[in-house]
Structures are given as structure tokens and as C-alpha cells.
Amino acid sequence: xxxxxxxxxxxxxxxxxxxxxxxxxxxxxxxxxxxxxxxxxxxxxxxxxxxxxxxxxxxxxxxxxxxxxxxxxxxxxxxxxxxxxxxxxxxxxxxxxxxxxxxxxxxxxxxxxxxxxxxxxxxxxxxxxxxxxxxxxxxxxxxxxxxxxxxxxxxxxxxxxxxxxxxxxxxxxxxxxxxxxxxxxxxxxxxxxxxxxxxxxxxxxxxxxxxxxxxxxxxxxxxxxxxxxxxxxxxxxxxxxxxxxxxxxxxxxxxxxxxxxxxxxxxxxxxxxxxxxxxxxxxxxxxxxxxxxxxxxxxxxxxxxxxxxxxxxxxxxxxxxxxxxxxxxxxxxxxxxxx
Amino acid sequence: xxxxxxxxxxxxxxxxxxxxxxxxxxxxxxxxxxxxxxxxxxxxxxxxxxxxxxxxxxxxxxxxxxxxxxxxxxxxxxxxxxxxxxxxxxxxxxxxxxxxxxxxxxxxxxxxxxxxxxxxxxxxxxxxxxxxxxxxxxxxxxxxxxxxxxxxxxxxxxxxxxxxxxxxxxxxxxxxxxxxxxxxxxxxxxxxxxxxxxxxxxxxxxxxxxxxxxxxxxxxxxxxxxxxxxxxxxxxxxxxxxxxxxxxxxxxxxxxxxxxxxxxxxxxxxxxxxxxxxxxxxxxxxxxxxxxxxxxxxxxxxxxxxxxxxxxxxxxxxxxxxxxxxxxxxxx
Ligand SMILES: Nc1ncnc2c1ncn2[C@@H]1O[C@H](COP(=O)(O)OP(=O)(O)OP(=O)(O)O)[C@@H](O)[C@H]1O
Ligand SMILES: Nc1ncnc2c1ncn2[C@@H]1O[C@H](COP(=O)(O)OP(=O)(O)OP(=O)(O)O)[C@@H](O)[C@H]1O
Ligand code: SF4
Ligand code: SF4
Ligand SMILES: [Mg+2]
Ligand SMILES: [Mg+2]
Numbered sequence: 001x002x003x004x005x006x007x008x009x010x011x012x013x014x015x016x017x018x019x020x021x022x023x024x025x026x027x028x029x030x031x032x033x034x035x036x037x038x039x040x041x042x043x044x045x046x047x048x049x050x051x052x053x054x055x056x057x058x059x060x061x062x063x064x065x066x067x068x069x070x071x072x073x074x075x076x077x078x079x080x081x082x083x084x085x086x087x088x089x090x091x092x093x094x095x096x097x098x099x100x101x102x103x104x105x106x107x108x109x110x111x112x113x114x115x116x117x118x119x120x121x122x123x124x125x126x127x128x129x130x131x132x133x134x135x136x137x138x139x140x141x142x143x144x145x146x147x148x149x150x151x152x153x154x155x156x157x158x159x160x161x162x163x164x165x166x167x168x169x170x171x172x173x174x175x176x177x178x179x180x181x182x183x184x185x186x187x188x189x190x191x192x193x194x195x196x197x198x199x200x201x202x203x204x205x206x207x208x209x210x211x212x213x214x215x216x217x218x219x220x221x222x223x224x225x226x227x228x229x230x231x232x233x234x235x236x237x238x239x240x241x242x243x244x245x246x247x248x249x250x251x252x253x254x255x256x257x258x259x260x261x262x263x264x265x266x267x268x269x270x271x272x273x274x275x276x277x278x279x280x281x282x283x284x285x286x287x288x289x290x291x292x293x294x295x296x297x298x299x300x301x302x303x304x305x306x307x308x309x310x311x312x313x314x315x316x317x318x319x320x321x322x323x324x325x326x327x328x329x330x331x332x333x334x335x336x337x338x339x
Numbered sequence: 340x341x342x343x344x345x346x347x348x349x350x351x352x353x354x355x356x357x358x359x360x361x362x363x364x365x366x367x368x369x370x371x372x373x374x375x376x377x378x379x380x381x382x383x384x385x386x387x388x389x390x391x392x393x394x395x396x397x398x399x400x401x402x403x404x405x406x407x408x409x410x411x412x413x414x415x416x417x418x419x420x421x422x423x424x425x426x427x428x429x430x431x432x433x434x435x436x437x438x439x440x441x442x443x444x445x446x447x448x449x450x451x452x453x454x455x456x457x458x459x460x461x462x463x464x465x466x467x468x469x470x471x472x473x474x475x476x477x478x479x480x481x482x483x484x485x486x487x488x489x490x491x492x493x494x495x496x497x498x499x500x501x502x503x504x505x506x507x508x509x510x511x512x513x514x515x516x517x518x519x520x521x522x523x524x525x526x527x528x529x530x531x532x533x534x535x536x537x538x539x540x541x542x543x544x545x546x547x548x549x550x551x552x553x554x555x556x557x558x559x560x561x562x563x564x565x566x567x568x569x570x571x572x573x574x575x576x577x578x579x580x581x582x583x584x585x586x587x588x589x590x591x592x593x594x595x596x597x598x599x600x601x602x603x604x605x606x607x608x609x610x611x612x613x614x615x616x617x618x619x620x621x622x623x624x625x626x627x628x629x630x631x632x633x634x635x636x637x638x639x640x641x642x643x644x645x646x647x648x649x650x651x652x653x654x655x656x657x658x659x660x661x662x663x664x665x666x667x668x669x670x671x
Contacts, residue, residue, distance in 0.1 A: 046525040047496075145613070161615050162392075191391040191552065193612045193631075196596035200611055218525060221598030225605060244602045262530035263600050264559035266582065273537070274559065276530030280495045 004036035007212050008058070008076045008180060014069035015053050015062065017284075025284040027053045027066070029236035032311060035180065040206060040213045042223040042244070044259075045233035046281050051216045052102060054233070055182050057082065058214075059099055060089045076180075095125040098173040100166075102184040102216075107169045108157040114141075114168055115153030118175055125176045140171045144201050163194040170202060177209055184216045199226060220263055224248055232256050235282060235292035238311055241318040252317055252324040254299045291322070299323045346514060346546050347380040347403065352412035354398050358620060370620050372398040374570035376412070377646065380514065385540065385547040387561030387578070389554060389593070391616055394567045396550045400516040403548060404433045416514075431461055434507040438519035440499030444491040450477075451487030454506045461510060476505040480535060497528035501535065508539060516548045521556055529553075533560055554597050558582060563652075566590050569619050569627045572646055576653040586655035588634045626658065634659060 013031040018024030028050040035041045043051050056062045058074055058081060074081040076097070081089070093099075101107045109117055118137035122128055128136065134153075141149040144167040157165055166186065173181055186202070187195040203226060206213055215226055223230055223244065230247045232240040232255065240253040251257040258277035279296040288294055291304040303322050311320040353376075355369040373395040380386045388396050401407040403414055405426055414421040416432065434457075437443035444453055451473045458469045474484040480501040491499055500520060507515050517536070521529040533556060540547065551557050557564060557578075564581050566574045566589065574587040585591045592610040612631045617623055623630045629639040638658055646656040 046527065147614075163615050191616065192554070192598075193391065193592060193596045194616070195598070196609065196611050197613070199598070219598060220526065220600040224600045224602045225598045227602075248600065248602050259526055260600065262526045264530075264533070264555040266555055266558060266594075266597060266599065273534050274530040276534055277527035278531070280497060280528065 004039060006034050007037045007039075008074065008214075009034040010054070010058075011073040011075065012069070013054060013057060013072045013074065015050075015057060015072075016067050016069075017065060019067065024067075026287070027236055027284055028057070029287075031233070031236075031238050033231045033238060033241055035212050035214055037179075038206075038210045038212055039228045040215055040226055042227035042230045043214060043216045043233060044218060044220065044223055044230060046218065048281060048284075049233045050236040051233060052184055055099070055184055055214060055216055058180075058182060059093055059097060060084065060086070061099075091125075094121055094173075094178070095176045096178055097180045097182065098176070098178040099182040100169050100173050100184065100186045102188070107172065108165065110157050112156070113153065114155055114157065114160075118153070118172060121172065121175055137171075137175065140175050141168065143205065144168070144171045145197065146171075163190055163198070166190060166194075166198055167201070170198065170205070174205055174209060174211065178211060180212045180214065181206075182214045182216070185218075186215070187222065188217065188219070195222075202226070220259060232259075235287060236284065237292065237320065238318075239293070239320045241311070246317060250325070252314060252319040253293075253321050254297050254323075254325055255293050257325045258296075258298075299325065344382050345379045346382045346384075346417060347378075347548075348415045349376055349378040349399075349403070350413050350415075352376040352378075352399070352402060352414065353410045354395070354402060354407065355410045368620070371570050371622060372619060373402070373409075374622075376570075376572055378565060378572065378575070380546050380548060381562075382513070383540070383544045383546055384563065385549055385561045387557035387564040388548060388550045388567060389552060389557050389564060390567030391552065393569075393616070393619055395570045395619070396567060397518050399567075400435065400518050400548060400550055403514075404435045404516050405429050406435070427461070430457070431510050432512050433514045433516065434510070434512045435516045435518065436500070436503050436507050436520045438522050440496050440503055440523065443503055444499060446491055448490075449487065450489055450491060450494075450502055453491065453502060454487070454509060457506060457509045463510065472509065473505075476509055479508075479539075480505045481531070495528075496524050497531060500524065500528075500532050504532070504535065504539070508543065508545070511543060512545060514546045514548070516550070518550045519552070520549075522551060522553060529556060536560060554594065566593065569617065569622050571627060571656065572654075573628065573657070574653075574655045575646075580650075580653055586649050586653065586660050587628075587657050588632050588659070589628045590655075592631075592633070626656075 010031055010033055013028050015028040016024045016026050031054055045051055053062060068082050072082055115137055119130060119133040122133040122136055137153060138149045141152060146152050146164060146167055187198050217223060227244045230242055230244050231238055234255050240256050251260055261275045262277060264274050277296050282292060290306050291309050294300050294304050301323060309320045309322050311318050314324050352373055354373040355371055358368045358370055390396055402409050405421055454473045454476055455469050458472060473487055477484050477487055482501055521532050524532060537560060549557060549560050561578050563577050565572050568589050574590045585594055592612050595610040610633060614631050617630055625641045626639040626644050629635045636658060644656045644658045644661060646654050647661060649655050649660050
């Protein structure tokens with residue numbers, strides 16, 4: 001594969017709820033990853049692991065009560081987005097980087113007609129006249145599979161079905177041809193036949209516009225259908241990062257491995273038990289000293305309890321684990337062996 | 340079919356809700372949430388019920404446990420028509436588990452009281468025996484007896500669902516309607532809860548109606564699966580049949596739309612449906628799927644296909660299926 005140009009780079013992102021010095025909880029704990037030009041990167045992990053906080057930090061949209069470590073960096077075109085002024089961030093949003101939010105109510109203004117919202121965005125960033133803006137909006141809305149675009153532009157968001165609204169959000173997000181689209185669970189609330197439609201549209205548009213996508217999801221099926229590269233998070237940290245084919249072929253982190261075996265298979269017999277991951281995610285207030293996954297891990301050793309693993313190269317792949325999974329030894333319980 | 344003795348039978352079941360501002364040309368108009376359903380659930384069997392949002396799955400579930408009365412049709416349980424059975428007695432035999440573990444438990448009740456509630460309601464055992472049973476149940480669903488002293492808010496989603504399950508099995512019912520019991524949970528926790536439900540079934544011989552739109556989970560847990568579309572059943576088959584040889588075009592596209600957790604399967608032939616799900620307020624004429632069906636024929640727009648046997652134990656409602664059956668040329 002040819003090396004692509006890096007578009008965005010997150011370096012050592014640490015985010016806290018609450019002020020320094022006070023009792024604050026760490027929501028994101030040293031996240032590193034990059035997104036290349038034209039690439040789809042999937043960010044996966046269980047509820048509460050910090051996916052949305054990470055994504056929102058790119059656009060400076062986290063709650064004001066969330067603070068970042070001073071040396072945290074989000075590099076985009078030679079600038080650190082975490083240090084950017086509000087004015088510059090506003091210019092960036094919707095233009096260079098746009099976002100589809102987990103909560104659709106964030107994305108669309110309920111009081112404005114769809115067409116008005118779209119033309120306003122175009123006029124703000126792309127300085128066209130009203131007529132061309134309207135035409136561009138119409139084209140885009142047709143492109144996402146909405147029939148009768150002229151009429152739909154005159155509708156308010158509440159007049160659309162869930163699937164249509166999601167399509168309008170995609171159209172809005174791609175309207176100004178951004179370099180990066182952040183899509184936070186863009187299809188989670190949708191039915192599976194509508195989800196398939198929308199993912200297909202996203203993929204087509206991504207290729208057409210050569211936009212990079214940060215796709216946040218907890219659906220491993222969606223990851224496998226869409227992503228080039230996958231970043232797996234657990235408890236505020238990146239635990240594994242890999243090419244999508246490599247990851248599904250052989251996950252290295254016991255958590256990733258557990259996630260993959262937790263999904264019941266569609267093909268073949270399905271009478272055997274699913275191998276679930278035991279236990280639950282620790283809360284951000286009570287993270288253990290060593291590995292955050294220790295309590296649930298079947299590969300753990302005493303070292304894991306004491307020393308926190310860091311993301312490191314393991315045979316050309318990145319994983320944060322003292323005992324990465326190797327083929328054929330997936331269910332060895334190390335503690336049992338060592339004790 | 341390997342269907343055991345039937346435990347529950349549904350015949351011609353309908354539920355119409357009045358539309359809010361529902362007068363159309365002076366006539367009251369209706370949301371046809373469930374519009375004529377026939378189903379059987381066997382003893383110890385799990386019947387999966389799948390279909391898209393708003394197709395009537397929860398309404399069906401609520402009518403089965405008697406939380407709602409049908410507009411038309413009957414539900415009979417162990418041979419007795421529900422409308423003639425004492426509702427209290429019914430509560431002993433049938434329970435329900437809900438999708439949202441966050442709102443289905445009373446936040447002001449301690450977990451032990453939540454679980455003991457059905458025991459108290461039905462006056463089963465002494466106070467001490469009830470407490471013992473609660474401890475047993477907590478343990479059985481993978482919690483500890485000291486968890487009983489806490490409140491639901493102190494538990495994670497998966498743990499709350501376990502509490503809901505403990506309450507549901509407290510009276511050893513013969514049928515549990517599980518309405519999207521794992522949809523709100525993370526994958527790793529989903530697997531835990533699915534395994535628990537399966538183990539409990541082996542142990543207690545309870546039947547499940549398992550409602551979900553997550554098709555993987557339905558496949559894992561079900562013996563047979565019924566597929567719904569806009570208030571109607573379009574196909575019923577054993578899970579092996581349904582996944583290997585789907586008969587109805589809707590089932591086919593539903594299965595094809597499921598994103599598969601294997602990147603090597605990308606680029607496979609998929610059926611991507613066009614258009615939106617029609618509203619149950621105003622379902623399409625003829626076959627309700629005709630506005631989205633890739634195989635639509637002229638007849639489909641006018642004539643509604645009936646649910647009929649295609650093979651032993653497999654039912655489908657599609658003109659193509661009846662045609663193949665009768666080997667008649669297509670009528671234009
Ligand atoms: N404004 C905030 N103040 C305090 N804590 C917060 C805030 N926003 C998020 N959190 C906490 O930060 C952690 C990470 O949250 P985040 O929303 O990033 O999770 P997520 O991975 O997106 O989960 P989900 O899959 O449920 O969307 C959670 O424990 C959450 O409760
Ligand atoms: N109490 C009610 N009053 C009016 N309409 C209702 C009522 N309950 C359900 N409906 C309508 O009936 C239809 C079927 O709803 P139901 O909740 O049974 O669907 P479902 O298949 O469970 O959907 P979901 O997957 O979203 O849970 C929907 O159009 C819904 O809006
Ligand atoms: S570091 Fe140890 S406990 Fe953590 S995931 Fe790896 S093996 Fe498991
Ligand atoms: S009856 Fe016609 S429209 Fe309906 S599913 Fe069959 S082929 Fe499609
Ligand atoms: Mg989130
Ligand atoms: Mg429902």
C-alpha cells in the first residue's frame with residue numbers, strides 16, 4: 001500500500017472532567033492516532049470508553065467543564081486544534097472538518113427549513129450567491145438518495161423520517177466538501193435496511209470527494225464493512241490500532257479478541273455458547289493501577305496488575321498489552337497457569 | 340416441524356390505535372400497529388420476532404402478556420382464551436423483560452424488593468422464604484446477595500438487565516416475553532445476557548418470545564423466527580431454514596443488509612433496498628412490501644398475499660411463493 005499523507009494527528013490526548021487540583025476524573029487518557037488523507041478510520045469501544053469526548057475535542061465542542069492536558073495535541077495543517085481560538089475553530093467547523101453527531105438534535109436546527117440551513121452553510125463558507133447555493137444544496141440532497149429534493153428542501157427537520165433526517169445530515173456535513181468528516185454513530189439509531197442504504201451512500205461520497213472519515217461506532221459489522229484502519233479504545237485509552245483486515249484476521253489485544261468473539265455468527269450452526277467477556281468496564285473514577293482490562297482479562301499475569309501497558313509496536317502492529325493474543329492460544333488463562 | 344406441544348396460540352390478532360387528530364373525511368382513522376397475526380409458541384421453545392422499527396413487535400408482546408387488549412383476535416395460553424383467564428393467575432405464568440433496563444426498574448425500590456415484588460404480589464412463601472429466594476435468584480443471574488441492598492441506579496446496564504431477568508424468573512413462569520432485552524447493551528455484555536437467558540431456558544424449560552432487531556442475537560437464541568413487516572407476519576421458519584433459504588423478499592433483504600463482522604466479505608452481492616419504511620398509519624395497498632420490493636409484480640400492488648405453508652413448518656406471504664407452489668404462469 002502506498003503511504004498516504006497524514007491529515008490529522010492526535011498526540012497524547014488527555015481530557016479530564018473538572019479542574020486540575022480538584023478531584024477530577026480522567027475521561028481520555030493518552031490517546032494517540034492519526035487519520036490519513038482519504039482514509040476511513042473507525043473508532044470502536046464500549047459505551048463510555050471516551051469515543052465521543054475524543055471526537056468532540058477535535059472540533060472544540062466538548063463541555064466547558066472538560067479540560068485537556070497542556071501537552072495534548074491535535075495536529076491539523078500545522079496547527080494544534082486544542083489551542084485554536086474560538087473564531088478560527090468556527091471557521092473550521094462545517095468547512096474543513098464537519099461532524100455528524102450521535103444526537104441528531106445537535107446537527108439540525110429544528111426551527112429552520114432544511115433548504116435554508118443548507119444554503120446558509122454554503123454562503124458562510126463557500127461564498128457563492130444564493131442561487132448557486134440553492135442549486136448545490138439540491139444536488140447534494142439528491143445525491144444522498146432523497147427523491148423530490150425541491151420539495152424536501154422546504155421541509156422542517158421534524159417533517160422527515162429518521163432515515164431521511166440522517167441522509168440530510170450527511171448531505172449537510174459534506175456540503176462544503178470538508179477534508180475530514182467525523183461521524184459519531186451515524187447509523188446506530190436506524191433500522192438495518194436503512195443503515196445499509198446510508199452506509200453505501202457514505203462510502204460512495206467518500207470516494208467521490210476523497211474525504212477522510214473518522215467513523216465512531218460500536219458495531220463491529222459496520223467497522224468491517226467501512227473502515228480502512230481501526231482504533232480500539234478501552235477505558236479512555238487506545239489499546240490496539242491496526243489495518244482492518246489484519247485486525248479481524250487476528251486481533252492482538254485480549255479485549256479486541258473478546259469483542260470479536262462476543263458477536264454471534266450469522267453463518268453456520270449457532271448452538272454453541274458465545275464466549276462473552278466477563279465483568280464490566282471500570283468507572284473512570286476507579287481505574288486500577290496496572291492494566292485497565294485486568295479484571296476482565298483471560299491473559300493477565302501479575303505484571304499486568306502492577307504495570308500499565310503502553311501502546312507499542314508488536315510485529316508491525318500497535319497494541320497496548322503485555323501478553324498479546326497469539327494464534328491458537330486464545331483462551332489460555334495465564335493467571336491459572338502461573339499461580 | 341419439531342414444535343413441541345403449543346403453549347401459546349395467537350389467532351387473527353389485531354391492534355388498532357386511534358390516530359391523534361385522526362379524522363379522515365369525517366371517519367375516525369387508525370394506526371394499524373398489528374393487523375392480523377397468527378403465531379404459535381411451543382413449550383420450552385424460543386420464538387424470535389424480528390422486523391423494523393414500528394412494525395408492531397412490542398405491541399404484539401404486550402398483548403400476549405395481557406398488558407393490552409387486542410382490537411380483534413385471540414391469544415390462548417395452554418388452551419385457554421386469555422380474555423377468559425384471571426389476570427393474576429396469568430401474571431404467574433407469563434412475565435416480560437423490557438429493552439430499557441434504566442427505566443423498567445423502579446428507582447426508589449431496593450433491588451431485593453424489585454425482585455421480591457412478584458413473590459409478594461402472589462403471596463408465595465413467608466417473608467424469610469422470599470428473602471432466601473431473592474438471594475438465590477441474584478446468585479443465579481450472576482449478582483451477589485449484597486447487591487440486593489442497593490438501588491438500581493448503582494448498577495450498569497448489563498447488571499440492571501440481570502435484575503430484570505431475576506424478577507422475571509422469580510415465579511418460574513412458563514413464558515417470558517423479552518422485548519429487546521440486549522439492544523441497549525454493549526456487545527460484550529450482550530453476550531453475557533444472551534448466555535444467561537439460554538442457560539436459564541435449559542434449566543427451567545421456560546419458553547421465550549424474543550423480540551429484537553439485532554439479527555445476530557435472534558439467530559443465536561431462537562429455535563424459530565417470525566419476520567414482521569408493517570403489522571403483519573411475512574415469514575415464519577426454523578432459524579436454519581430462514582438463514583439458509585429465506586422465502587420472502589423482505590427476509591432476504593433484511594438478512595442481506597446486516598453488516599458482517601468480516602472485511603473479507605466486502606463487495607459480496609447485497610440487496611440494498613431503496614426508499615423509506617412506509618408508515619403504519621397508511622400502509623401500502625396489496626402487499627405492504629411492494630413499495631420497496633426488488634421483485635415487485637403488478638399483482639402485488641392490488642392483491643394482498645396470504646401467509647401460507649411453503650414447506651413443512653415454513654410459512655411466507657408473497658405472491659412469488661404461492662406462484663412457485665402452484666406452478667402457474669405469472670399473471671400480469
Ligand atoms: N461533560 C462531561 N462531564 C463529565 N463527564 C463526562 C462528560 N462527557 C462525557 N463524560 C464521561 O466521559 C466518559 C467518556 O464518555 P464518551 O461520551 O466519550 O463515551 P463514548 O465512548 O462516546 O460512549 P457511547 O458509546 O456511550 O457514546 C464517560 O464516562 C462519560 O460519562
Ligand atoms: N399506545 C399507542 N398509541 C398509539 N400508537 C401506538 C401505541 N403503541 C404503539 N403505537 C404505534 O404502533 C406501531 C407499532 O409500534 P410498536 O411499538 O409495536 O413497534 P415495534 O415493532 O416494537 O418498534 P420498535 O422496534 O421501534 O420498538 C407504531 O407505529 C407505533 O407508533
Ligand atoms: S496487559 Fe495483561 S491484563 Fe492487560 S490486556 Fe494485556 S494480558 Fe490482559
Ligand atoms: S408479494 Fe410481491 S411485492 Fe410482496 S414480497 Fe412478494 S414479490 Fe414482493
Ligand atoms: Mg459516544
Ligand atoms: Mg418495540
